Amino acid sequence: MQLRVAFVGNPNCGKTTLFNAYTGAKHKVGNWAGVTVEKKEGTIKHDGNHLTLVDLPGIYSISPYSIEEILTREYILNYDPDVVVNIVDASNLERNLFLTLQLIELGKPVVVALNMMDIIESKGYNINVELLSKRLGVPVIPLSATKKTGLTKLLHQVIKTSKLKEAYQPIQIYYGREIEGHIETLVSMISKTHHLSEKVIRWLAIKILGKDAEILKKITLPFWESKDYSEEIGKIKYDYITSFVEDVLNVDYEEETYSDKADKIITNTFLGIPIFIIMMLAVFAFTFSVGNYFAGLLDQVLVAFSGYLEYFLIRINVAEWLISLIIDGILGGVGGILIFLPNIACLFIAISILEDSGYMARVALLMDKFMSKIGLNGKAFIPMILGFGCSVPAIMTARTLENEKDRLITTMITPFMSCSARMPIYILFSRIFFPGQEILVSFSLYILGIIVAIIIAIIFKQVMKKGEKTYLIMELPEYKRPSIKSIGIFVWQKVKEYITRAGTIIFIASVILWFILAFNMTGQVEMTESFGAALGRFIAPVFRPLGFGTWEAALSLLAGVMGKEIVVSSMAVIFGVSDGGFGPALIATGFNAVSAYAFMAFSLLYTPCIATIGIIKKETNSWKWTGFSFFYQLFVAWLIGMLIYQIGSLIF
Amino acid sequence: MATAIVLIVIGGLFILALVKTIKARKKGGCGSCSGCTVQKSCKDFKNQK
Numbered sequence: 012m013q014l015r016v017a018f019v020g021n022p023n024c025g026k027t028t029l030f031n032a033y034t035g036a037k038h039k040v041g042n043w044a045g046v047t048v049e050k051k052e053g054t055i056k057h058d059g060n061h062l063t064l065v066d067l068p069g070i071y072s073i074s075p076y077s078i079e080e081i082l083t084r085e086y087i088l089n090y091d092p093d094v095v096v097n098i099v100d101a102s103n104l105e106r107n108l109f110l111t112l113q114l115i116e117l118g119k120p121v122v123v124a125l126n127m128m129d130i131i132e133s134k135g136y137n138i139n140v141e142l143l144s145k146r147l148g149v150p151v152i153p154l155s156a157t158k159k160t161g162l163t164k165l166l167h168q169v170i171k172t173s174k175l176k177e178a179y180q181p182i183q184i185y186y187g188r189e190i191e192g193h194i195e196t197l198v199s200m201i202s203k204t205h206h207l208s209e210k211v212i213r214w215l216a217i218k219i220l221g222k223d224a225e226i227l228k229k230i231t232l233p234f235w236e237s238k239d240y241s242e243e244i245g246k247i248k249y250d251y252i253t254s255f256v257e258d259v260l261n262v263d264y265e266e267e268t269y270s271d272k273a274d275k276i277i278t279n280t281f282l283g284i285p286i287f288i289i290m291m292l293a294v295f296a297f298t299f300s301v302g303n304y305f306a307g308l309l310d311q312v313l314v315a316f317s318g319y320l321e322y323f324l325i326r327i328n329v330a331e332w333l334i335s336l337i338i339d340g341i342l343g344g345v346g347g348i349l350i351f352l353p354n355i356a357c358l359f360i361a362i363s364i365l366e367d368s369g370y371m372a373r374v375a376l377l378m379d380k381f382m383s384k385i386g387l388n389g390k391a392f393i394p395m396i397l398g399f400g401c402s403v404p405a406i407m408t409a410r411t412l413e414n415e416k417d418r419l420i421t422t423m424i425t426p427f428m429s430c431s432a433r434m435p436i437y438i439l440f441s442r443i444f445f446p447g448q449e450i451l452v453s454f455s456l457y458i459l460g461i462i463v464a465i466i467i468a469i470i471f472k473q474v475m476k477k478g479e480k481t482y483l484i485m486e487l488p489e490y491k492r493p494s495i496k497s498i499g500i501f502v503w504q505k506v507k508e509y510i511t512r513a514g515t516i517i518f519i520a521s522v523i524l525w526f527i528l529a530f531n532m533t534g535q536v537e538m539t540e541s542f543g544a545a546l547g548r549f550i551a552p553v554f555r556p557l558g559f560g561t562w563e564a565a566l567s568l569l570a571g572v573m574g575k576e577i578v579v580s581s582m583a584v585i586f587g588v589s590d591g592g593f594g595p596a597l598i599a600t601g602f603n604a605v606s607a608y609a610f611m612a613f614s615l616l617y618t619p620c621i622a623t624i625g626i627i628k629k630e631t632n633s634w635k636w637t638g639f640s641f642f643y644q645l646f647v648a649w650l651i652g653m654l655i656y657q658i659g660s661l662i663f
Numbered sequence: 664m665a666t667a668i669v670l671i672v673i674g675g676l677f678i679l680a681l682v683k684t685i686k687a688r689k690k691g692g693c694g695s696c697s698g699c700t701v702q703k704s705c706k707d708f709k710n711q712k
Contacts, residue, residue: 327665337673515680515687522677 012060014173017087019114020098021107022069023372023488025126027051029098029156030066033166057166065092071106073113074223074241081225087119088211093173096165098124101131101138101153102489104260108252109245111147112184116217118210120172120179121149124165129155130489134268139259146255148182157494181210186217186247190240193220200232217244270490274373278487283377290370291457294361295450299438302354306438309353313346332535336525339587344521345513347583348576351435356506358431362399363501367493371396376487382465388412391421395464398428399457400505402623405430406630420471422630423640426619427464427647429457431505432512432575436614439579443594444607452608456615463616463647512574520570520577524584538585557613557649558606558656568613574620605659609652616648 018026034053051066065086073084087095097114099107114121123144131138144151150168154161172179185191197216198209205212218226221241276282317338324334365371378392390412398405402425409421434453441452527543529535538544547562550569554560563585571578586596602610618641619627628637 324669329669330666333666333669333673337669341673515684518680519677519684522673 012170012173014060014062014094014170015065015090015092016062016169017065017067017090017092017095018098019067019083019087019095019110020069020126021071021100021103021110024069024098024100024103024107025156026066026069026098029124029126029154029162030064032156032159032162033064058170060170062166062169070110072110073117074221084117084225087114087117092119093176094169095119095121096124096169097121098126098156101125101127102134102136104138105252105256108147108256109248111149112248112252115147115149115181116184116214118179118181118208118214120176121181122165122168122172123147123149123151124161125151125153126156128153128161129158135262137261139261142255143259146259148180183213184247184251186244190220190243190247193237193240197232197235200235201230205230220244268489270369270487273490274487277370277373278376280380283373284381287374287377290365292450292454294358294365295454297361298354298358298434299449299453302351302357302438303442305353306350310350313342313350317342317346332529335529336522340521340525340584341518343583343587344524344577344580345517347580348435348513348517349510351438351576351579352506352509354438355431355434355509356502358434359400359502359505360498363498364493366501367491367497369488369490372487388414388417388421391417391424391468394421394425395428395461398425398430401430401432401508402426402428402619403626406623406626409630416475419631419636420468420475422627423471423636423643424464424468426623426627426640426644427460427467427616429460429615430575431509432620433615435576435579437611439582439593440597440607440611443597444602444604452611456611459612459651460615463651467647512576516574517577517580520573521580521584524566524570524581528585543585553649554613554652556657557609557652558660559602559610561600563600564602564610568617571614572618572620574622575614578614605656605663608659609656612655613648613652616644616651618642618645618648 018030020026030051030053033055053064053066055062055064067083067086070080070083073080073087086092095114095117097111099111111121111123125138125140125143128138138153140151140153150172152161152165152168154165156162186194194213194216197219198212201207201212201215202209205215207215215226215230219230219232219235220237220239221244222239223241277286320342321334321338324337374396375390375392378395379390382388382392391409394405394408397408405425405428406422409418409425412418412421433456437453437456438449441449445452524543527546528538528541531540531542531545543566544562546569547564547566550565551560551562554565554568559565563582567578567581567585570581582593582597586593588596597607618624624637624641627640628634631637
């Protein structure tokens with residue numbers, strides 16, 4: 012039998028962990044809300060049945076407030092899964108059951124997977140599963156996705172429920188005489204024009220009474236008018252949940268958990284930000300100390316490999332220009348990026364430890380307090396934190412924001428967050444111009460990115476006259492010891508991404524750059540006479556007020572639009588040097604500490620890479636906003652780089 | 664002869680890298696996303712938008 016099973020639940024209730032446990036997939040699991048923003052599919056076999064599991068984004072309700080909520084609802088309605096598995100966080104029963112009731116009301120066969128039972132038991136609670144199942148009218152299976160207990164039982168139940176699909180009769184909540192009267196009228200009106208099942212029609216009627224905009228667009232009832240009952244309907248649902256939660260949830264003993272104790276300090280208004288700063292400094296200390304050691308070893312290997320390859324190519328009589336293309340162009344460019352791989356791996360190990368332990372969710376909460384004070388949506392800080400990794404998925408998570416203007420502002424400011432591709436630039440320049448202070452310099456650039464993003468967001472907010480205020484609702488996950496498996500998956504994915512980029516976009520850029528630096532219209536020439544040098548000289552005057560008005564710097568920055576690491580790989584091709592040779596080459600072109608810092612700040616803030624521009628276009632669906640993002644970031648970067656250089660030159 | 668062979672190898676690798684990059688761009692990812700937080704593989708889901 013072929014079955015389609017949808018996994019639905021609140022954010023951070025463990026859907027992806029459960030999905031991975033069944034499918035053996037290695038999708039990123041985050042110990043905070045909003046990690047899954049699109050659906051994922053996996054197929055498994057159980058008792059001779061083929062089950063397609065669909066992991067849907069986490070939602071709090073199926074009201075059309077955010078894109079994920081609409082998408083999940085549409086999926087359940089249009090794709091008609093055989094069974095909906097509602098994953099419920101047992102440690103947050105009351106809130107999670109609101110979605111459960113909505114799913115039951117939709118009329119689809121629901122099986123409740125009561126996850127995180129291990130946490131519940133460690134807290135000294137126990138849940139009367141039978142009673143819960145009776146009150147909800149659906150099967151409830153207790154399990155722990157992390158400990159992999161109860162998983163087979165859930166699959167058995169899913170198959171059993173699918174066989175009874177047609178006979179499934181969901182419980183009906185009684186909404187009181189007035190609302191039930193309206194439901195009855197609406198049901199008879201809708202059933203005359205729409206051939207749908209009885210359960211779906213009742214659900215539609217309830218949604219119409221709640222003034223659900225998406226439903227009202229689809230169902231037109233010319234002679235129908237009523238007030239908005241959404242608040243009453245929501246309250247009745249909550250009352251129904253509260254009426255039995257106390258009976259279901261028994262407390263054997265209650266003690267303050269480690270998470271509660273830790274949160275008193277970590278999310279404290281005064282201590283929270285200093286702790287965040289210390290954590291970030293520790294991240295950079297790890298990135299530089301351990302990373303640099305391995306980077307040095309890797310550099311030696313690459314230099315030796317380059318020497319052997321050159322010798323081999325000369326021995327087999329390959330043309331001189333082709334040897335130059337391979338050694339100076341390809342190996343110089345790709346190798347110039349690969350040597351930073353240990354630093355990048357260390358950065359992601361540190362970030363994933365913070366994320367998996369549950370700390371990053373606290374950072375979002377801390378920033379919410381701060382951002383609310385200046386009138387911004389705290390939820391916007393989640394994509395911003397993800398932007399430390401890569402702007403592309405970060406911008407996509409901006410979809411979780413309900414308000415369209417908030418989404419747009421977040422999309423516009425997320426590229427200011429320092430993604431990992433900028434890291435090689437910081438490592439290279441800070442090692443040469445700020446020896447011994449690399450950690451502080453890199454940290455200051457991350458902070459600069461956050462500050463600029465917040466200032467720009469405030470300006471946007473003033474100009475756009477932002478609409479209604481929305482609030483950050485997120486569950487704070489329990490602190491837990493980071494799982495080596497989760498960290499391993501996350502870091503391996505990032506390392507793979509980095510190597511893939513080196514082998515694709517950086518390889519392409521290095522070849523193109525070598526050609527434009529080796530030729531002009533007359534043929535092969537000296538680099539200073541090349542087409543690339545001429546192009547660099549044409550742009551260079553723009554950067555004079557920033558202290559790096561040389562063709563080499565200008566050309567690297569231009570190439571960096573393809574991907575920010577390419578700024579470094581371009582320099583490796585231009586100067587024909589590897590890690591150790593950069594210092595003298597950069598100083599010879601006129602760089603000093605102040606202009607180096609201005610260069611790093613400019614690299615951080617200027618026009619995002621092509622992939623980010625692409626995703627901005629896709630998410631905003633507007634060339635106007637995409638073009639605006641391109642040029643305004645260029646201007647902001649130039650302005651800040653200029654201020655740093657001009658003021659810095661006066662002081663130092 | 665050696666030059667021609669090496670040139671073909673490098674040219675082949677370049678075309679391969681180019682095709683892989685263009686394909687990734689068409690999918691809308693960052694060009695390397697095999698397992699980032701956002702999965703981009705489902706056409707049906709995109710069509711729903």
